[in-house]
Amino acid sequence: MxxxxxxxxxxxxxxxxxxxxxxxxxxxxxxxxxxxxxxxxxxxxxxxxxxxxxxxxxxxxxxxxxxxxxxxxYSQFTLKPKGKYKVSVCMGTACYVRGAKRLQDKLVEVLGIQVGETDEEGRFTLEATRCLGACGLAPVLLINDDVYGRTTPEAVPGIIEKYRKD
Amino acid sequence: MELYRSHVLVCEGTGCHCSGSAEVIETFKEELKKNQLENEIKVVSTGCFGLCEIGPIVIVYPEGAFYSGVKKEDVPEIVSEHLLKGRLVKRLLYHDSISDSDVVKSLDEVEFYKKQKRVTLRNCGVINPEKIEEYIAFDGYRALGKALTEMTPLEVIEVVKKSGLRGRGGAGFPTGRKWEFAHNAPGDKKYVCCNADEGDPGAFMDRSILEGDPHSVLEAMAIAGYAIGADQGYIYIRAEYPIAVKRLTIAIQQARELGLLGKNIFGTGFNFDIELRLGAGAFVCGEETALMSSIEGKRGEPRPRPPFPALKGVFGKPTLLNNVETYANIPQIILNGPEWFASIGTEKSKGTKVFALGGKINNTGLVEIAMGTTLREIIYEIGGGIPGGKKFKAAQTGGPSGGCIPAEHLDMPIDYDSLTEIGSMMGSGGMIVIDEDNCMVDIARFFLDFTVDESCGKCPPCRIGTKRMLEILERITQGKGTEEDIDNLETLAKNIKASALCGLGQTAPNPVLSTLRYFRDEYLAHVRDKKCPAGVCQALLQYTIVKELCTGCTLCSKVCPVGAISGERKQPFTIDQDKCIKCGACMEKCRFKAIEKR
CATH class of the missing domain: 1.10.10 (Arc Repressor Mutant, subunit A)
Structure with missing residues (x-):
């Protein structure tokens, strides 16, 4: 026992x-x-x-x-529960040189939280992930298991909106 | 076994998977059923073809028709036109895959593949990685059989030594000698480990091998186990690679079922089994001693060497550790002989190397080249050059441990020694192309940011030193740097290199040293003129309105959040630099390209 x-x-x-x-x-x-x-x-x-x-x-x-x-x-372990949707931008080099930082800045603006934070509702957690190896699709945005390749900052509000609804 | 008149190969590597290849496969199966072709045509999901940029990729045999960017909506057309009526769907064919007279080229004739030599990737995109039978049909496990039944452990080691194979994980240590050390180490219990903790950003060679041909690694590990006298293997793999983990799990299970792993393999009395261990997001675990601590279930902190893992590794026992790509070479070397392998490559670097080509390049993807191929061939012939006709600035190899290769070295044959000589390194094989729009100081800052975050904190040079370097780089990119900062950066870099405990810290300053070596003028422009020549470092930019192009439409002044833009309607506007916060909103809004960022 x-x-x-x-x-x-x-x-x-x-x-x-x-x-x-x-x-x-x-x-x-x-x-x-x-x-x-x-x-x-x-x-x-x-x-x-x-x-x-x-x-x-x-x-x-x-x-x-x-x-x-x-x-x-280890960065994958967490002591606090994360939001329902984990929003992460791949911060590998290939994504970085193709504009991942601008993507991340836009997410901070749209979600109103900093990297590493979870919003009050417990809906979104914003993270920066290590290279996913999907460099052909750089820059890559990941929301739970959904992959958004070749994402632009302009597309961010529309993508996030989909996850606000349910 | 059923015979099929046609095979549809669909890539299910991570790149194509993310572009929707799973849906494509599903739709193919449905469409074939609808047309009652399911007994005539077989859909095979394969590993990576390499050309991730244009995925999902579908190849239809026997014709060898190479379709790219296939969406599930395209599938009915391929089925009804190509598979039913025998007419190629031209609009979906990869542009370089048919000749001018509309004849399908074989893959070897396509520009992207022409200069490649696929040894470790030979089965990727060819076999279904989830079926051991397909691996066996391509000579799989024959090398293990040969080693166990026809060779002594020492003979196996001799063959590996003679081949000239060097570690593909970064440093390039001779593999045969490593095996010999582990063989000679005293002890009744030994371990064989595979480093699949591929953490370098922009590197996905190992992942593609594990996803496309997992059995080649299992087979090689069993051969290594026989050579050094181990009966247990561990594969330490990143948790960020879910598809590779799944395929490896299936592969291990299938190999056990056929008795190719487990007890008494090939009836020779040799026992060998493999377990998977998943990482949990710590870059430092790619370092060998940290990796072993992590396998033991501890914090992944490195420890001083000696003792080397060959004497004291996992659980304090003699351990052999090689990287995925190194192992993937082994079955071929055993089957074809060391002379065959040594005939490929340069004098001191034998065989091939897989590079993950990314960044500012047209054909992002995976390429395998013979050692000694030049950077120019990789970037301009295989890689198809730089998008938008931009100017090549540098190629970054070796990730956060490596450095940059500037344009002046484009024609240098690539091997371990030539790369080290010019201040970069082979590394695991990430190759990121950087063009004129990227700032080298910012790239150095990016890598230091990575190392600071991933430093395990055990030794002060790495924990504190890299942090100080990052602070200096941040000052420079924010326009607050001085020339003294550059000198301090160099001194710090040299000291950290000399004093850090493990490979992570010892190589962490490389991106800074190599950018300082080749792009010092960019650093100087940041500190002296307070300018970022590439126009990346936000704090150093100035937005200005080009009078000749401005129509005075007022859009920019309306969108400016701080009211820094003023002027009269239909007259050129101006930006008040003291008020401007450099958000770039005006530039996005302007329809006449009248706003410049410099």
Whole structure:
């Protein structure tokens, strides 16, 4: 029983913790399994909140300090949940020389948030992503899994509008 | 096995996928069914053809008709015209793929492919990467069979050494010697790792190999395992490459099912299996010691070498680490012999190199060339030159670790040593073309911004030094720089190079040093004249109205957010430089190109 009485896991997300427990069972005993566990945990919870980190720490017997160290080292891990739509501009060199910065400036203006921020509604998070390797389509704008290649700043308001509606 | 009269190959590499190739494949399948052709014509989703610029790409065999920019709306026409009636759909054919007399050229005759030599990319765009049978049909796993049944581990290493293959990940260390070190290292447990953490911005060679031909890497890793005495392999791959991760997962599963990975491979008693490890967005994990820490489930921080990974790597055991493209060469070398491989390339750099061509170039995409090909051939013949007839300024290779090749070196044969000599590096193979509209100081600032963000923070020269360099570069691009800043930049760069812990820090100053070496005048223009010659650095620009072109239509003065533009209707307007905030709104609005940015 990995979750002791000190574990502060809430009762409202029991299902998610049950899923996490399954993940942990699957990886237990595999060498170097912490990264995959954290990756799947973030997939389940949307973020590695302190509760989640504590749970994993107890279940795997790894000090919380180490888990926190890893969760804050890698840029794909997040401690706070992100918006419903992750809007990111590829900041690879090919996109940069073809105007990714101007695209990003326009997004800051249209969304009213800075890079790395989430809006109050929790709808959009603006990010700068590392090279996606889709250099043939530079500059590339990514909204969750939707790819917009050869995007211009002028096209940004129209694209964002589509995601404001639902 | 069923026979088909025609094959429709559709690229499903990341580039074409993003342009909508999945929909194209779906529509092809539907249309073929509608026309009851599904038993006569087969749709194959393949890896990257290389010409990402004009995707999605569809090639129809046996004719070899090369369709580009195919949208799902175009599919019914291809099916009804080409596949039913046998008439090419000319409007969709790639312009260079048919001769003047309308005969379909073979791919080798198309300008983009003519000068290429595809060794590691040989199966990309040819086979379906999700079917192991297709890889096997193209001699797949024969090299592993040959190594296991006809060669001793030492013979395998000897062949790799003789081939002259050098690491394709950047530094160019001789691969055979690396294998030998790992073989000789004492220990009963050893590991074979593959570095697929392709983080250089603008580089996507490894991704394309993994997406288009994943088994070639698995096979090579098994051969390496046999050579050094390892039974476990890890592929460390970026999480930003979802398609490659999916194809690798399928490939590993299929190889296990056929007994090509796992226990007692080919009945020889040799055991070898491979696990995937996903990165989580840390560029430094491309550095070998950081990568190994990350596989172990720790923070991806580098550690001092020695001990080298060959002696003490993953979990403290002897480990062999090569990059994706290096591995992709191995099966060919084993099958065709080291002499064949060594016959390609230059004296000290053998074989081919894949470059990801991007930036200001017409044919953005993936090219594989024999070592020793000149930059001019790559950019102007294969790459089709620079869009809009703009002037070539430089090619940037090696990403944030590399440097720039200026126009004066366009005719230099490219290999490891020539690139190092002129202050750049082979790197993993990203090649970004920069034209007259790009500012070199800004490019240097861009790369430093990247390294500062990605520095792991363990050693002070990298953590603090690169930050100071970035601050200086920002000052210069904002027009606040002095000549002393340039000197300080150079001193800092040399010190960081000499004192940083790992490859990331040691190479981080390269973009600055190389732009200073070839484009010092641009730096000087920024600090002395407070001008950005390329017109990129916003703070140094001035918007002015060309009197002769201005019609006095008043549009610009209406759109100016700070009221800096004034004048009389139907008379030339002027911009008050003290008020102007350089937003560029006026320039966007002007219909007469009367506003200049300098």
């Amino acid at each position: 990995p979750c002791s009485s000190t574990c502060s896991a809430g009762t409202d997300n029991k299902e998610q913790f049950a899923k996490l427990q399954e993940v942990i069972e699957r990886y237990k005993g595999t060498k170097g399994s912490l990264m995959p566990v954290l990756q799947e945990a973030q997939g389940i919870f949307g973020a590695l909140t302190l509760d989640v980190q504590k749970y994993i720490s107890e279940a795997l017997g790894i000090p919380l300090m180490d888990i926190y160290g890893i969760a804050t080292f």
